[in-house]
Amino acid sequence: MTTLDVDTVKTFVTIADLKSFTRAAETLGTTQGAISVKLKRLESQLGHRLIERTPRRVRLSAEGAAFLAPAQELLGAHDRAVAALSPVRPRRFSLGIATHVGGAEVPILLARLHAHDPALTIEVRLEDSRDLLDAFDRGEIDAAIIRREDDRRDGEMLATDHYGWFATPDFVHRAGEPLRLAASSPSCGVLNIATRALAAASIPWTETFLGCGSFAVADAVAAGLATSVFSRRLAPAGTIEVSGRLGLPALPPSEIMLLSALSDAKSRAVLKTIVGAFREHHRMPANRAAEEIHTVTEVVGS
Structure with a gap:
């Protein structure tokens, strides 16, 4: 009967979760070489290749995919067993x-x-x-x-x-009218940056939408109710950066x-x-x- 080593099983599960030998090594606080040795030891014990590795990707073999869920259950049972008798x-x-x-x-x-x-x-x-x-x-x-x-x-x-001004492509701001802004709360730091930039550029604004949380603000902007400031990574789907079109100031x-x-x-x-x-x-x-x-x-x- 084959007796599995918990450490090698944890190595396999970590590689499977992260799809990377490099990130698995970082997570487990060891080296890629040590990770590879432990995986080979486990594969030798089981008599099957569990991970298929190419220069571009890391993926489970058919046997590895079948072994993953039982391996996760084994680690969970191990952790629960240790915790049951631990004073910590x-x-x-x-x-x-x-x-x-x-x-x-x-x-x-x-x-x-x-x-x-x-x-x-x-x-x-x-x-x-x-x-x-x-x-x-x-x-x-x-x-x-x-x-x-x-x-x-x-x-x-x-x-x-990096931040920008975002709105829907059909959002309209008429010259001379206050810019319609959406914000999550009056104390929002990003809103404060935006309003300071508008004040420095002498652009009037009005709070058209005050939502509970950034998701509500994103929904309001995506619905075309207002513009708002977002990280360029987090701009709502369907919106575009409008600072150039609307003559809005750059943000730090x-x-x-x-x-x-x-x-x-x-x-x-x-x-x-x-x-x-x-x-x-x-x-x-x-x-x-x-x-x-x-x-x-x-x-x-x-």
Whole structure:
């Protein structure tokens, strides 16, 4: 009877989840060489090739696809067995992600965190940067990914974001009339940037739509009710950048920051996973990002 090594099974599941030897090695805190050795050991034990690897992609073989679900169940049973006799309470990690920051990388980020520690309970909070900053300062969340507010200099920079004015192609703004704006809340930092830019350009504006959350604002803009400012990564479907057509001022770039006061080794490993996933997604080509999002959706939905 074949006895499986939990570590090699975890290596296989991590590769299968991330579709990458490089990212699996980063997640598990080891090298690609060690990952390959463990996978070959498992394949030798089972007598089947589980992963098919080419220079362009990593995918499951037919045997690997059949083995994946039982392997995940094995790891889950192992974690539950260890936790049952452990005096340590299950770990929880609360992460705030600003609505003007989080986009397509969020499901990828969550998948990476789960692969890093399947027993970790992840609590995600989506709010404006200012609200998350206040929650972080009150100790309500462990970490926050936000747009840099004011002159606050703490935290680790993850990426630079660029903003624009977006509206539907048929949105009309008549000269002399106030520009119709949509915003999620009066305290929204992105709205403050927009209104300061309009004031400097002597362009009058009016708040046409005040919604609860950025999704409501996106719906209002997509419906043609108003214009608003969005990260160029997160503009609503069916909208276009209209600053040139409407004579609107350029907007300054914004830094995306990770805030955390956690210092223990396990938490630092979680934060390293967050930083790696976020930075990698922001520098990857759009077509590769779309492929990875599709892959993560398949894994999460399976």
